[in-house]
Amino acid sequence: MTNLERFYRSVHGRDLQPWERQLAVRIAAALNTTTDDDFVVHLLLVYMSTNAITNMYNELVAARNTLAEDNRDLIQTFTKDLRRNRLMTYGLLGVVALSVLGGAWTLGTVVNLSYGAAANEARLAAALEACEQRNAGRGPRGAEIGR
Known part of the structure; x- marks a missing residue:
């Protein structure tokens, strides 16, 4: 080699x-x-x-x-x-814009519903507490009827 x-x-x-x-x-x-x-x-x-x-x-x-x-x-x-396809392009851009607006509206609605549910829960808890306080001040219902 x-x-x-x-x-x-x-x-x-x-x-x-x-x-x-x-x-x-x-x-x-x-x-x-x-x-x-x-x-x-x-x-x-x-x-x-x-x-x-x-x-x-x-x-x-x-x-x-x-x-x-x-x-x-x-x-x-x-x-x-x-x-x-200019008209089709403008139409599709409009659809995209509407989709974005629809998504924003849906998101806003969900946020408002969650705030409303939290407020309703607080009101319900306050009402139940008030009922318990009223019932605690009185005796049992059946005892008043028999007297």
């Missing part, structure tokens, strides 16, 4: 592919050295990194352009639909 193969396996976790080996041989021939030379190994790795970065950049640019075009199409479609 050559220095290039060992280094490539430790970096990429796999063997050199035939086209990568051929590229290393070409680089070594251009530099008038062997593929075991460290400089050849580093040049090959730099080439592979640069190539991967360039490919990723091109994919990102293509995705960005596609996304921008789709967004433009979506905005145009939404604008056309909004113009076409």
Whole structure:
């Protein structure tokens, strides 16, 4: 196993592919050295990194352009639909406003009912207490009839 193969396996976790080996041989021939030379190994790795970065950049640019075009199409479609359905849009906004008002009215009613129930409970407790005090001052009812 050559220095290039060992280094490539430790970096990429796999063997050199035939086209990568051929590229290393070409680089070594251009530099008038062997593929075991460290400089050849580093040049090959730099080439592979640069190539991967360039490919990723091109994919990102293509995705960005596609996304921008789709967004433009979506905005145009939404604008056309909004113009076409303006009356429906105003109607739905009115329904939303009425729903919010109805919810507020319901909440107010529930709060008032809870306050009213608390007041009625207090009145009932006071009335029961007054009845108990009146009944405590008198004797039992059956005893008065028999006298």
